[in-house]
Amino acid sequence: MNRQPHAKSRELIVAKAIEQVVDELRLIDVADYIAFIRLEHFACLSDLVDSAVELYFLPGTLRLGHGGEAHVDWSGSPRIVLDLELRPPGVTVYFQLTLSEERSSVAVNYVSFEKPGEDPEHNTALLETVIEEARIRRTEPLAYR
Secondary structure: OOOOOOHHHHHHHHHHHOHHHHHHHOOOOHHHHHHHHHOOOHHHHHHHHHHHHOOOEOOOOEEEEEEEEEEOOOOOOOEEEEEEEEOOOOEEEEEEEEEEOOOEEEEEEEEEEOOOOOOHHHHHHHHHHHHHHOEOOOOOOOOOO
């Protein structure tokens, strides 16, 4: 697959945007991921992703795509790859999130803009803006008097 020219900068944007979601996904036992993926229980996997996302993004912004992969063998630590879709208004990002023992990574496969500009830099800035707008804003608690 040919990568889009600005994939690296867009990967950084997506990775930064989903850091808190990744932290939530890491709370799930790796055995659960392996079981759901191997048994093709993708609805259960989708529920896990939805639960991890709900505190950070508006509904429908980040969701499981076509499934995932579990890489498990006798000689190393497991590696889970989830196909995810980030869908802030006007943009769709298809990417894979890889979770392993010590790190996680994002690989952007394709970015589709509803109304793309001619300048790829402008489109990258637009991506960053719409992701930020799709976040759930925390309000400060009212001070008791």
